[in-house]
Amino acid sequence: MADPPRKYDIVVLGATGYTGKLTTHFIAQRLPNDLQWAIAGRSRAKLHELAAELRLSHPDRSQPTIEIVDLEYQKQVEGVVQQARVCISVVSYWTVGTTVVDACVRHRTDYVDTSGDIPLIHSWIKKYHETAKASGVALIHACGVFAGPEDLLSWAAACELRDSFGESTKEIVLAVKELTSDPSGGTFESILQGEADQLQIDQANESKDPWHLSPIKGTSVSPQTNMFHLRKDPDLGLLSDSTVGILTNRAIVHRTWGLLQGSRSEYGPNFQYNEYQSVNSTLGGLSELIKSSVIETLMASPLLLRLLRLFMPAPGSGPDIKQSEKIPVKFQAIAKPDNESSPKVFASFSYPSGSYHTTALFLSQAAASLLYTKSLEGGLKGGCLTPATLGPDFLERVRSSGATITLSSPRQ
Numbered sequence: 460m461a462d463p464p465r466k467y468d469i470v471v472l473g474a475t476g477y478t479g480k481l482t483t484h485f486i487a488q489r490l491p492n493d494l495q496w497a498i499a500g501r502s503r504a505k506l507h508e509l510a511a512e513l514r515l516s517h518p519d520r521s522q523p524t525i526e527i528v529d530l531e532y533q534k535q536v537e538g539v540v541q542q543a544r545v546c547i548s549v550v551s552y553w554t555v556g557t558t559v560v561d562a563c564v565r566h567r568t569d570y571v572d573t574s575g576d577i578p579l580i581h582s583w584i585k586k587y588h589e590t591a592k593a594s595g596v597a598l599i600h601a602c603g604v605f606a607g608p609e610d611l612l613s614w615a616a617a618c619e620l621r622d623s624f625g626e627s628t629k630e631i632v633l634a635v636k637e638l639t640s641d642p643s644g645g646t647f648e649s650i651l652q653g654e655a656d657q658l659q660i661d662q663a664n665e666s667k668d669p670w671h672l673s674p675i676k677g678t679s680v681s682p683q684t685n686m687f688h689l690r691k692d693p694d695l696g697l698l699s700d701s702t703v704g705i706l707t708n709r710a711i712v713h714r715t716w717g718l719l720q721g722s723r724s725e726y727g728p729n730f731q732y733n734e735y736q737s738v739n740s741t742l743g744g745l746s747e748l749i750k751s752s753v754i755e756t757l758m759a760s761p762l763l764l765r766l767l768r769l770f771m772p773a774p775g776s777g778p779d780i781k782q783s784e785k786i787p788v789k790f791q792a793i794a795k796p797d798n799e800s801s802p803k804v805f806a807s808f809s810y811p812s813g814s815y816h817t818t819a820l821f822l823s824q825a826a827a828s829l830l831y832t833k834s835l836e837g838g839l840k841g842g843c844l845t846p847a848t849l850g851p852d853f854l855e856r857v858r859s860s861g862a863t864i865t866l867s868s869p870r871q
């Protein structure tokens with residue numbers, strides 16, 4: 460029996476947060492004008508303020524309905540989620556994130572989030588993947604600036620290698636060219652909560668396993684760096700293995716690989732993903748290394764993290780929006796084939812606005828892809844999935860929103 464029609468196409472939970480607000484502005488500006496959507500949160504006052512802001516900024520566009528929901532109450536969450544076809548969750552994942560995932564699986568509502576916490580995603584996979592798969596509910600995780608573009612670019616480059624040259628991909632080398640990683644208050648809070656959570660502590664070592672989120676294990680990963688953590692790539696130049704998002708991005712890209720392996724969309728059996736910061740000189744590489752060691756030390760010390768909190772934005776706020784939207788996000792990647800005499804594929808991603816705007820774009824267009832198309836790669840129907848499993852439709856939606864994604868190879 461067909462599902463009864465739902466009141467909303469999309470509901471945004473956590474709409475009043477820093478990333479949530481940016482996402483609602485993106486939806487109002489870019490998604491079709493007949494969209495039926497809702498903004499949901501616990502604060503009536505904040506939701507009315509946001510609704511007024513959206514009316515003022517986008518007076519001719521579809522305006523959202525307000526839904527009051529305290530995510531600590533499962534029944535309230537279910538009450539909202541069951542009215543929507545797709546749920547975007549931009550909430551504090553460690554505290555209330557699981558309630559939203561649970562409600563979406565229960566009420567067969569497709570779902571997108573930006574959770575980048577490997578232990579948390581791992582726990583959701585264990586708990587919900589099979590049920591969601593059986594009932595055809597797509598749960599797209601980590602669909603923000605970490606790990607949306609990295610996953611999509613890796614998938615696009617591996618597809619190009621396979622479809623244009625009949626080659627399997629041995630390695631994706633991704634270089635971060637430009638990316639600001641100043642955290643929002645919510646992101647910092649999430650780091651704090653993660654550090655205090657038993658799940659994170661229990662899984663600290665497993666999270667470093669490159670295949671921890673993949674349904675199957677891949678080959679051993681070799682970052683190929685020297686004693687200064689640098690790698691010289693003939694095409695991408697000097698690279699340092701000190702990127703902020705490496706663990707999450709690699710785990711997600713490898714999950715995509717594992718989900719697609721054995722299907723017509725597979726990358727190849729020897730696949731591995733390695734990510735680096737692009738640097739100009741050995742000195743630049745050393746400074747990146749020092750920076751990442753300092754961040755690592757801070758992250759490992761609950762006391763230092765608490766001290767640092769004094770200098771961080773409060774939850775709900777973040778980097779200055781006008782400033783950050785002027786700082787582009789840029790990645791370059793190379794897909795290297797198993798057969799070394801075959802051509803490589805060069806890929807790039809760039810978006811003129813900042814990293815949180817990139818997150819808003821990825822969340823909104825992933826929701827649109829689920830809503831209007833839902834054509835998942837590799838014959839997937841549902842489960843705990845990744846951004847790239849949304850396939851060509853998602854790629855085109857991201858491109859049509861002002862992001863540039865290029866693919867080329869020397870022979871073309």
Ligand SMILES: NC(=O)c1ccc[n+]([C@@H]2O[C@H](COP(=O)([O-])OP(=O)(O)OC[C@H]3O[C@@H](n4cnc5c(N)ncnc54)[C@H](OP(=O)(O)O)[C@@H]3O)[C@@H](O)[C@H]2O)c1
Pocket residue numbers: 472473474475476477478479500501502505528529530531549550551552553554555573574575601602603604605606643644645646647649774775776777815818
């Ligand atoms: N992977 C990525 O690339 C990426 C990018 C951006 C953000 N993120 C992640 O996204 C998450 C949100 O970040 P943010 O900076 O937007 O955080 P934020 O500004 O603190 O927003 C959190 C949202 O969750 C809501 N919330 C929390 N507890 C709630 C409850 N009990 N009931 C109802 N609503 C509740 C808050 O509501 P109130 O407004 O009422 O407080 C707010 O709307 C963080 O975990 C961050 O790490 C990831």
